[in-house]
Amino acid sequence: MMNKVIKKIGFLFALLALFSLAACGGGEKDAGSADDSFPEKDITGVIQWGEGGATDIISRSLASIAEDELGASLIMQNKTGATGAIGAQYVYDQSADGYTLLFGAENPNLYQLLGISERDYVNDFVPVSIIGQSYAGIVVNKNSEFDTLEDLVAFAKDNPGKLNMGTSGTGGLPHVASAMLKSELETEFNLIPYDGDGPLAVALLGKEIDVTVLAVSAAQEYVDSGDFKMLAVLNNSSLDSIPDIPPITDIYSQFDAYLPWGPFQGIFAHKDTPEEVVQKLSDAFETAQNDEAFIEKLTSLGVDPLNLHGKEAEDFVKANRSTSTWMLYEAGETDVSPEDLGIPKIGEE
Numbered sequence: 001m002m003n004k005v006i007k008k009i010g011f012l013f014a015l016l017a018l019f020s021l022a023a024c025g026g027g028e029k030d031a032g033s034a035d036d037s038f039p040e041k042d043i044t045g046v047i048q049w050g051e052g053g054a055t056d057i058i059s060r061s062l063a064s065i066a067e068d069e070l071g072a073s074l075i076m077q078n079k080t081g082a083t084g085a086i087g088a089q090y091v092y093d094q095s096a097d098g099y100t101l102l103f104g105a106e107n108p109n110l111y112q113l114l115g116i117s118e119r120d121y122v123n124d125f126v127p128v129s130i131i132g133q134s135y136a137g138i139v140v141n142k143n144s145e146f147d148t149l150e151d152l153v154a155f156a157k158d159n160p161g162k163l164n165m166g167t168s169g170t171g172g173l174p175h176v177a178s179a180m181l182k183s184e185l186e187t188e189f190n191l192i193p194y195d196g197d198g199p200l201a202v203a204l205l206g207k208e209i210d211v212t213v214l215a216v217s218a219a220q221e222y223v224d225s226g227d228f229k230m231l232a233v234l235n236n237s238s239l240d241s242i243p244d245i246p247p248i249t250d251i252y253s254q255f256d257a258y259l260p261w262g263p264f265q266g267i268f269a270h271k272d273t274p275e276e277v278v279q280k281l282s283d284a285f286e287t288a289q290n291d292e293a294f295i296e297k298l299t300s301l302g303v304d305p306l307n308l309h310g311k312e313a314e315d316f317v318k319a320n321r322s323t324s325t326w327m328l329y330e331a332g333e334t335d336v337s338p339e340d341l342g343i344p345k346i347g348e349e
Contacts, residue, residue, distance in 0.1 A: 038098060038276075039098070040072075041072065041099065042074070042075050042099075043072055043073070043099050044094075044101070045074045045075065045077070046077060046078075046087045046091050046101065046102050047059050047076060047078045048088055048102060048103070048105070049078070049087075049195070049196035050080045050197075050199055052196075052199075052201065052202075053198040053215070054263065054265065055103065055196070056196075056197075057217065058297075058298070058301070059103035062131060062288055062289065062294060066284055066288035068288075080196060081195065082169065083107050083170055083171045083172050084104060084108065084172075085107075085111060088102055088117065091125075092119055094270070096270035096274075097273065097274075098277035098280075101128065103265070104265070105266075106173075106263050107171055108121045109121055109320055109321035109325070110171040110176075113171075113336055114170050116170060116171055121268060122314075122318060125270065126268065126273060127266055127267070127308075127317055128285060128313075129282055129285040129286065129289070130266040130312075130313045130316050130317070131267065131298075131303075132264065132265055132303040132307075133262060133264050133306055134264065134301070134303040135216045135233055135235050135262045135302055136173055136213050136214065136215055136216065136262055137214060137216050137223075137232065138234070139212060139213070139230050141210075141227075141229075142228060142229055147231075149246075150251065153185050156181075156188065156189060160188035161190050163189050163211060164189070164190050164210045165189035166194055166211075166212035167193050167212070168196050169194075173215065174191075175191065176327065179328055179331040179332075180255065180258055183330070183332065184255060192208075200212045201218060201219070205227060216239065216242065216301065216303075217298075217301035220301055223245075232247065233245050233248065234248055234262065235247045235262065237260075241301070242302060258323075261327070264306075266313070267281075269281065282310070286307060286309055322338070322346045323346060
């Protein structure tokens with residue numbers, strides 16, 4: 001008799017336990033899912049370039065829209081240095097929980113090739129979103145003696161090392177562009193490093209440098225105001241935002257082999273960030289990038305909106321890495337072959 005009573009009591013406790021679990025939500029996902037709870041606090045956005053540059057302008061514009069979609073504040077900060085590697089390393093060193101994001105450009109795709117850093121996008125980060133593809137322009141001060149790219153090239157060839165070209169460091173956009181010019185036109189510039197498009201623009205305004213290569217998105221306002229002359233766009237067709245500026249292939253057809261190519265802006269998380277967190281971030285930024293005012297902003301800056309996520313974003317990053325690394329290698333800017341780093345040429349995968 002006593003055994004039957006004990007069994008009945010045990011059965012009742014089991015039922016009570018089941019009811020208690022059901023009342024609390026029942027499953028592990030509901031009890032502590034990162035997808036449900038994220039974000040529970042502010043998110044830090046690390047911009048790897050300085051204030052006033054293309055990456056800074058685009059990142060801050062998007063962040064202010066994405067906050068509403070995320071339901072959390074995005075605290076944006078610039079961490080510059082080493083061609084953006086300081087900011088990239090900082091994000092990599094933080095917890096892989098989605099609360100620290102890298103707002104970066106194309107530069108980490110070249111870090112390993114140039115010995116700048118061990119980090120790179122493909123192996124160390126996951127793309128949350130590829131925002132847009134931008135283009136580069138060769139610019140000089142409004143009072144420069146050079147009115148055409150041909151004038152600039154002729155002087156640089158006849159006076160090697162005399163013209164000061166501002167760069168954003170080894171592997172930055174002007175450095176890659178100068179390698180292209182050197183390879184195809186035998187020009188030689190004195191390269192002077194700065195921390196991104198913003199400081200480069202200030203240096204060109206102050207005539208500290210003779211020429212630089214800026215993202216069109218960063219140079220456009222200075223061209224529109226008449227402070228800068230843009231001699232050519234590094235593209236194989238003209239841009240709608242600056243239709244009067246010739247593409248470099250109209251002047252030197254041999255550059256067609258390198259193009260189309262250019263800088264891009266994207267948002268990246270640590271590679272070990274939970275998939276559901278990356279997905280929630282991607283969804284929020286995807287919606288934010290559909291904002292009409294933001295699309296107009298990108299277009300006005302000469303940026304092609306992409307809004308890529310998931311595998312599309314990963315494939316885009318890999319293609320850019322292949323093009324950029326092989327371009328520098330074949331221009332003689334590095335003795336390290338991309339093949340040694342496991343980077344195939346486009347079309348030879």
